[in-house]
Amino acid sequence: MTSPTDATGCGCGCSPAREKMVPLTTRPAVSPTHAAGDGSAAHAIEQAVVPATRFTMGDSSGDRNPADGEVPLHEVSLEAFSIDATSVTNADFAKFVEATGYVTEAESFGFSAVFHLALEADEEDILGVPPGTPWWYGTKGADWRHPNGRNSSIEGMDDHPVVHVSWNDAQAYCTWAGRRLPTEAEWECASRGGLDGAKYPWGDEEVDADGWRANIFQGVFPTENTVADGFLTTAPVRTFSPNGYGLWQTVGNVWEWCEDWFDPNTYRRSPDSDPRGPERGNARVLRGGSYLCHDSYCNRYRNSARSQNTPDSSMGNAGFRTVARENGGHA
Numbered sequence: 374m375t376s377p378t379d380a381t382g383c384g385c386g387c388s389p390a391r392e393k394m395v396p397l398t399t400r401p402a403v404s405p406t407h408a409a410g411d412g413s414a415a416h417a418i419e420q421a422v423v424p425a426t427r428f429t430m431g432d433s434s435g436d437r438n439p440a441d442g443e444v445p446l447h448e449v450s451l452e453a454f455s456i457d458a459t460s461v462t463n464a465d466f467a468k469f470v471e472a473t474g475y476v477t478e479a480e481s482f483g484f485s486a487v488f489h490l491a492l493e494a495d496e497e498d499i500l501g502v503p504p505g506t507p508w509w510y511g512t513k514g515a516d517w518r519h520p521n522g523r524n525s526s527i528e529g530m531d532d533h534p535v536v537h538v539s540w541n542d543a544q545a546y547c548t549w550a551g552r553r554l555p556t557e558a559e560w561e562c563a564s565r566g567g568l569d570g571a572k573y574p575w576g577d578e579e580v581d582a583d584g585w586r587a588n589i590f591q592g593v594f595p596t597e598n599t600v601a602d603g604f605l606t607t608a609p610v611r612t613f614s615p616n617g618y619g620l621w622q623t624v625g626n627v628w629e630w631c632e633d634w635f636d637p638n639t640y641r642r643s644p645d646s647d648p649r650g651p652e653r654g655n656a657r658v659l660r661g662g663s664y665l666c667h668d669s670y671c672n673r674y675r676n677s678a679r680s681q682n683t684p685d686s687s688m689g690n691a692g693f694r695t696v697a698r699e700n701g702g703h704a
């Protein structure tokens with residue numbers, strides 16, 4: 374299955390790059406270093422432990438998107454690490470902001486990307502639409518506290534994943550929490566839950582076998598979401614079932630930022646022990662797909678699927694989870 378390539382940061386149109394949505398004449402001074410303080414005790418998310426392991430990284434199902442570089446398959450060894458069992462939630466992120474006064478990039482730029490069916494904003498708030506993906510609105514006033522635009526809020530959504538956080542914002546949180554983002558290899562290993570070679574965290578059964586197993590898009594993308602899985606946008610982080618390592622919703626719900634720069638050719642020269650990705654790049658890796666992935670259009674809700682966006686981009690369907698090495702290495 375292939376997906377259309379578009380002019381956004383991501384080939385699937387699932388995550389629009391900030392500068393493709395609204396022409397940026399000036400860049401606000403964003404300072405992730407303002408995230409001072411020690412929040413390591415406040416980071417109270419349940420941890421899943423991924424044991425030291427060797428696994429096969431990449432797509433073996435044949436459902437890959439050729440442009441994404443999901444092959445060649447290669448063996449990867451990793452030391453044991455702990456990883457958040459869920460995405461960082463609104464409640465978790467609020468503790469960070471309260472402790473540090475951190476201002477996200479969506480707030481600094483004054484806008485973020487909202488999916489058109491979810492919009493709760495005024496018409497004049499729509500600042501731009503990225504070419505090729507008209508279902509994204511660059512929306513003034515959209516940020517982590519207003520996920521669907523200025524007329525929305527996160528009331529009652531403490532246990533939903535925080536969204537509209539850029540890679541830089543996620544880094545700032547990690548610095549505060551004494552954690553870091555997973556490498557792409559760690560993320561994939563964790564998502565597989567010990568099922569080497571499986572397409573999904575639960576195995577190879579399709580996403581709608583015996584009821585829904587992940588929060589993706591059902592209906593006619595992008596105009597009509599039947600909400601058969603129960604959710605138009607985000608779901609609480611402990612929805613559906615955890616995988617073999619105890620991780621919830623690595624696929625679907627929200628994309629998750631990884632530490633690595635993105636390059637579709639990475640796997641051709643990846644070291645077999647603890648790969649960290651290319652040394653430089655323009656975009657950071659995103660993993661796991663989101664509530665916007667639809668099997669007719671974008672099948673990136675798979676363990677091996679890869680996407681990317683620029684580090685200052687933010688949208689209503691991307692968040693993150695954090696890791697730490699069990700033995701303290703690779704801080």
Ligand SMILES: [Cu+2]
Pocket residue numbers: 385387662663665666667671672673674
């Ligand atoms: Cu997608």
